[in-house]
Amino acid sequence: MKIDPGNLRRLLGVVLLVAVLALLGLWLAGWTRFLLTVALGESLAVIGVALLMRAGLVSFGQGLFSAVGAYAVAYGMRLWGIHEALLLLAVAVAASTLLAVAIGPLICRYRQIFFAMISLAFSMVLYSILLKFNTATGGSDGMEVTAATVLGYHAAAKALAGVYYYLTLACFGVALFATAAYYASPAGYLARAVRDNEIRLEYLGASVSRETFRAYIFAAALTGLSGGLFALAVGHVSPTLAYWTKSGEFLFAALLGGTSSPIAPVVGTVVFESLNSYLSAYLPNVWQMALGAIMLAIILLMPRGLWSLYERFSARHAA
Amino acid sequence: MTAILVDGVVYASWIFLVSVGLTLVFGVLRILNIAHGSLYAVGAYTGAWLVVRYFQPGMPLALSFALLLAGALIAGLVLGPLIERLLLRFTYGRDEVMQLLVTYALFLILGDLTKLIWGVNPYYAYAPYSMLGNVSIGNVPYPRYDLVLIGLAATVGIGLWLMTNRTRFGRLMTAVIGDREISTALGINVPLVCTVAFTIGTVLAALGGAFTAPTISVVPGIDVTVIVLSFAVVVIGGLGSLEGAALGSLIVGIARAIAVHRFPDLDLVTIYVVMVIVLIFRPQGLFGRAEVKRL
Numbered sequence: 001m002k003i004d005p006g007n008l009r010r011l012l013g014v015v016l017l018v019a020v021l022a023l024l025g026l027w028l029a030g031w032t033r034f035l036l037t038v039a040l041g042e043s044l045a046v047i048g049v050a051l052l053m054r055a056g057l058v059s060f061g062q063g064l065f066s067a068v069g070a071y072a073v074a075y076g077m078r079l080w081g082i083h084e085a086l087l088l089l090a091v092a093v094a095a096s097t098l099l100a101v102a103i104g105p106l107i108c109r110y111r112q113i114f115f116a117m118i119s120l121a122f123s124m125v126l127y128s129i130l131l132k133f134n135t136a137t138g139g140s141d142g143m144e145v146t147a148a149t150v151l152g153y154h155a156a157a158k159a160l161a162g163v164y165y166y167l168t169l170a171c172f173g174v175a176l177f178a179t180a181a182y183y184a185s186p187a188g189y190l191a192r193a194v195r196d197n198e199i200r201l202e203y204l205g206a207s208v209s210r211e212t213f214r215a216y217i218f219a220a221a222l223t224g225l226s227g228g229l230f231a232l233a234v235g236h237v238s239p240t241l242a243y244w245t246k247s248g249e250f251l252f253a254a255l256l257g258g259t260s261s262p263i264a265p266v267v268g269t270v271v272f273e274s275l276n277s278y279l280s281a282y283l284p285n286v287w288q289m290a291l292g293a294i295m296l297a298i299i300l301l302m303p304r305g306l307w308s309l310y311e312r313f314s315a316r317h318a319a
Numbered sequence: 320m321t322a323i324l325v326d327g328v329v330y331a332s333w334i335f336l337v338s339v340g341l342t343l344v345f346g347v348l349r350i351l352n353i354a355h356g357s358l359y360a361v362g363a364y365t366g367a368w369l370v371v372r373y374f375q376p377g378m379p380l381a382l383s384f385a386l387l388l389a390g391a392l393i394a395g396l397v398l399g400p401l402i403e404r405l406l407l408r409f410t411y412g413r414d415e416v417m418q419l420l421v422t423y424a425l426f427l428i429l430g431d432l433t434k435l436i437w438g439v440n441p442y443y444a445y446a447p448y449s450m451l452g453n454v455s456i457g458n459v460p461y462p463r464y465d466l467v468l469i470g471l472a473a474t475v476g477i478g479l480w481l482m483t484n485r486t487r488f489g490r491l492m493t494a495v496i497g498d499r500e501i502s503t504a505l506g507i508n509v510p511l512v513c514t515v516a517f518t519i520g521t522v523l524a525a526l527g528g529a530f531t532a533p534t535i536s537v538v539p540g541i542d543v544t545v546i547v548l549s550f551a552v553v554v555i556g557g558l559g560s561l562e563g564a565a566l567g568s569l570i571v572g573i574a575r576a577i578a579v580h581r582f583p584d585l586d587l588v589t590i591y592v593v594m595v596i597v598l599i600f601r602p603q604g605l606f607g608r609a610e611v612k613r614l
Contacts, residue, residue, distance in 0.1 A: 128587035292427030
């Protein structure tokens, strides 16, 4: 098999990043490492949102898939007695992908505000179901997710957080590489062309509906994985995962980072999660207000996200 | 059966009051305002606060209504021009989704602002509600206040229709909706029309909030639920359409009343299910205009 040199370069980049983060994990204090675990897990959902934005689709209901992934993990444990983390995550990805295959053809017909609204409607339907059928779902209390084994290894309670960090990191690396490879593939370029001009794309012989559907499924799988990782790391799932404000946070993080590179949303998520934790600790009464103000500043002054700073920097040095 | 119909119409009037401002703002400014729910909440707080502060037992009923109305007007007339001039006008002509996120940021800011101003303790402004008492329709007692809501919704609806179709400002607004550039070229003061239209939308949101206040306890968090609800209604009816908002409210109201009476577990879900079904068959909503794609 011939290996594409571009993909080799991307693989090296991802391996390097993961290695740095792995070393960082040894050095970080417990709670910052937990923060990073959650942020890296969540960044997969944000990558999904950014991937859709790149194709011109703005999802205000991506929480649908992270909730499906998280509840798949909870149910996998409770109903089928699966206690292997990798297997549970596979269930999470499979569940969210299946759902995306089922509703994707309908949702991908819409654009702009209507795409945002119909994806929001679907996530709110799931939210209401999770909330109302409390005998099966635990209602607003949600469900507990107990400790899982990783590759058969049963970690002691103390070491569990560390094990989950490296588990999340491994999944993160795989997902990041897959996204980078997708962005650089013909399908990835076609998806970007959808945002620029759909009619021209059709005239050139490509299928807009196929590209949007593909992007939608990919994003759903990433988000499902993110939800599964969240369920494991936090040890608890609740309907708020599907609530529209959660999807709003994903969008905010994607916008904060930018959508031009697969790594940009990751930067956005880490910054967003840190802002979230620090602001709510230091400004408990006005942290949402501070968040909103930062969001406004980003949108109005830096519409292409924090990553555009790096791009400008590297462009200047290349010249 | 009558019970479902009456409940449906009452709920529909409430939803219409709450969401009609959203569709008006979208029609003129092309912005789907997430902060609409926050404006509703501010209206509810101002109205409830005025009633709690100035209304004592024994005072005439009309005064409590005047206070609610005053609350809505103050909240709307202060916030409307402020938000439009200081923030929204910088986003005109930009991507719809960017605008959506700007109003999302505004929603976060206003949420904390209401908490800072009015605190987190609930406000109870039951006076107008309880003073009106009950009325029997088909042996079922209904609060008379619900009839007031129906009347108010009808007044607002007819008033808005007359304003858009029979007044000079309404015609100017229609022109701006049709084509901003041509309107500017014809000498219409487009920024002014936008400011006024947004302010009317804000007053309507606050009005919805103020007149809801006596029926609920006004607490933080009432903004969030209203947003999705009014989105659903407006999307069902067709974004920017007044008739659509009315019909959308009626459909959602009746559907919810049926759900509450027959399948009480599903009352939250119905709204979104109705929205999805309508969008499947009419992607632009019942009264929406399909947009022409440009090459």
